Amino acid sequence: MKARASALGVVLALAVLLVACGSDDKADTLSTVTVTQNTAPAPTPQLQRQPDPTQELDGTASKPLDRVISIGISETKFAPNRWAVAVDEPITIRVTNNDSQQHNLRIAGLDGEYETMDDAVTDQPLLPGQSGELTFAPQVPGNYTFRCDFHPANMGGRIEVSAAAP
Numbered sequence: 001m002k003a004r005a006s007a008l009g010v011v012l013a014l015a016v017l018l019v020a021c022g023s024d025d026k027a028d029t030l031s032t033v034t035v036t037q038n039t040a041p042a043p044t045p046q047l048q049r050q051p052d053p054t055q056e057l058d059g060t061a062s063k064p065l066d067r068v069i070s071i072g073i074s075e076t077k078f079a080p081n082r083w084a085v086a087v088d089e090p091i092t093i094r095v096t097n098n099d100s101q102q103h104n105l106r107i108a109g110l111d112g113e114y115e116t117m118d119d120a121v122t123d124q125p126l127l128p129g130q131s132g133e134l135t136f137a138p139q140v141p142g143n144y145t146f147r148c149d150f151h152p153a154n155m156g157g158r159i160e161v162s163a164a165a166p
């Protein structure tokens with residue numbers, strides 16, 4: 001008699017569990033979270049508005065020779081000061097100071113601002129008779145302005161970067 005009672009107790013306990021499970025059925029419907037994968041490509045960096053060149057530009061654009069641009073400085077002017085290059089071609093810019101005072105060359109870069117991290121600039125001021133080089137590897141077509149930091153009001157130029165080979 002005692003054993004039967006405990007068996008009955010087990011049955012009751014099971015019944016309670018089944019009822020409990022049944023009442024859980026509504027909660028079993030899981031909420032669905034839809035994740036939409038962003039498949040859009042990363043935005044292409046944009047060339048920001050550039051400063052106006054402060055030196056009158058050459059009538060025609062010069063082209064690099066074996067990916068080298070050679071710019072001379074005389075009488076506080078860059079020459080040539082207008083260049084045409086192709087995008088994605090790293091260009092070496094060789095600057096030779098034939099003047100009697102120091103100069104440099106700084107490209108404003110994508111952000112169109114001088115003295116920022118994306119500038120391309122000669123490492124040091126070029127003393128009279130010195131030459132310096134910098135590398136310019138534009139990823140975005142467009143016109144890039146450069147200047148001399150020591151004579152920003154009257155030494156400048158432009159590098160015109162085309163999508164295809166110039």
Ligand SMILES: [Cu+2]
Nearest residue numbers: 103148150151
């Ligand atoms: Cu200068």
